[in-house]
Amino acid sequence: MSPVLAGVLQLLALIAALALAYVPLGNYMARVYSSTTHWRVEKLIYKGIGANPDAEMRWPAYLRGVLAFSLIGVLFLYALQRLQGVLPGSLGFASIDPDQAFNTAVSFVTNTNWQSYYGEQAMGHVVQTAGLAVQNFVSAAVGMAVAVALVRGFARSRSRTGELGNFWTDLVRGVTRVLVPLAFVAAVVLAARGVIQNFSGIHEAGQFMGGSQQWNGGAVASQEAIKELGTNGGGYFNANSAHPFENPTPFTNLFEIFLILLIPFSLTRTFGVMVGSVKQGYAVLAAMATVWLGFTALMMWTEFAHHGPALELAGGATEGKEVRFGIGASSIFAVATTLTSTGAVDSLHSSFTGLGGGVTMLGMMLGEIAPGGVGSGLYGMLVMAVIAVFVAGLMVGRTPEYLGRKIGTREIKFAACYLLITPALVLTFTAAALALPTPGDSMTNSGAHGFSEILYAYTSAANNNGSAFAGLDADTQWFNTTLGIAMLLGRFLPMVFVLALAGSLAQQKPVPVTAGTLRTEKPLFSGLLVGNVLIVTGLTYFPALALGPLAEGLAA
């Protein structure tokens, strides 16, 4: 069997597995967020928090919950890293410097998991397990909560009170009913295939040629499972999912890709169920799947073609890729991780072909909506849908509607602000880094690829992805600080506008469907949505892409 055919078959197997999980998981999550009963353990948690889980919140209160919880998360994780040197169970690892601790704390709370440190030599058991892995769970649950709040804005038809649910309830249920059970099963599967799971500290083992070697033990399987499932992506080890202890076999590799895509795709079903029409969910799913499949095909084509001097000389695009995964599965992983907000890597994007690197970057620039991060993918795509019906409305001269809600000036303003935030952050910071004398010193490669390293870094940070063209030495005060700011603003400003939009929608009286209503559950609308996504992103980023990956890819 040729490697290309094996790659295609792996893709088909992945699609089949996702399709099997779609309806049951999507329906289950809809029940989770609609249920009026609380589990006993959840009642204990609410008592601990001191929150009434049945109190409805309007959007400002919901937002305050999100922001307060995230602020505390940043402060707690920052303190944990700064105190690592004196905490027990830290293997004698030193405390993290202030700028790096800030960057890392922000990175994990914003679901980005950008890492300017070497996991092996920087983070001990306590910070990894009780700090970083905890944010893997809760930052994912926050993303899902915000998405569900937006869906409720569309779904709640009669109340007109603008109520969006209770943040604490959504947060806790996301953890207890969705993420912990799924992660537990996934972690056991991974450990059964060779991902390590122990607390034995630094382990010394003999070597074949004599002498000894030292590697880190750790709770890797438990962290790996939620790292993929929560579209976080922060590796226990520097090499992330390329490291054999995180991703030991071809099967675990495919399984990890499945975990990355599982919740984001299934949430479109949850959306369909909650708005009372699963077809609406299918239309959004179709748009996401089209982009995802197109990108995967493009990536496989360019990686198997291996253009570029070093790769042509070597006879294949194997630099930065592991033998056990091969080029096909590495391509599938790279697209899945950059079209979601994951940023885990099983092969190093910097050594991909010029165009392949461009595909990973473009995936993030789309706003990570195909299928996107857990929660953030769904709300990002729904904002795009609002824009799409607005554009369609302009074409025929009708007031646009989506799911029975009028899309008026107020709604469009919120959606437009949402769209503008990340490009503004990416392009401004990239320009600043290149205009200043010192940031350029961090580049490993020169020319177009050097520019790409910096563009990639800010694209990854502002979109909360976390993967890197890792040649860039990002552990400098400039990059730790500016990337931290990009991550913060790129996560929470969009959430402000999403919740404001949700609040505005939830106050509206639904308009009846007439013969003139744009049917948003039809393939025509999915096509319109894909077109909008590509055109908006293309217009925004084309000049920057032309300077980086396109210049490199066309020269090859």
Place this chain on the structure above:
Amino acid sequence: MNTSLTNTARLLGAALRALLVLTLVTGVLYPLAVTGIAQGLFPGKANGSEIEADGEVVGSSLIGQSYNLPLGEGQETPEPDLKWFQGRPQNGLGTNSVNTQYDLILSGATNRSADNEELVQWVKDARAAVIEDNSVPGYTVKPSEVPADAVTSSGSGLDPHISPEYADLQVHRVAERNSLTVDQVRQLVDQHTQNRTLGFIGEPRVNVLELNIALKELTAES
């Protein structure tokens, strides 16, 4: 003003308590439960898939090693010990610089782009070395026969595998250096070639450490 301050304080207090409770669930109970099950059901895998030769641990079957001669005097880069099968280049590995009380393996890739001149040179040098090292009397390696994984570094720098093509290419050399027949060594490679999982997942591969352990046993017998 006063009430808004109180409200903010109350909200932050709730957020802190929520984080602490959820830390208990996801940062303490969850990893301990997974560790308990993993250590109970598959302790070998959970502890790093260690592998033994002659009753001694010689590494992990998952972590690639180098098979070099000891450094000679004044030498900076070690020479490969051509008696053993060689793995992929490891140009991306890092050096421990923070917690230097340990001598940790630092995984990493080169992150060089396809048009990077240094990478082009590494590939050229690696290819020349592979051809020179593996050409023995009666068997000359052609440049077109050198597979891509033999001249490029992996994503982790710790790739435990090589392609079956690269293993085949080393068979003549290994046979000569160990005074074995080519057929004996080729048989060994075939025995240690893993195919794709279920016929289509991943790529065919040979685990270098396992192969070298088997080779050592074979040479000890003959």
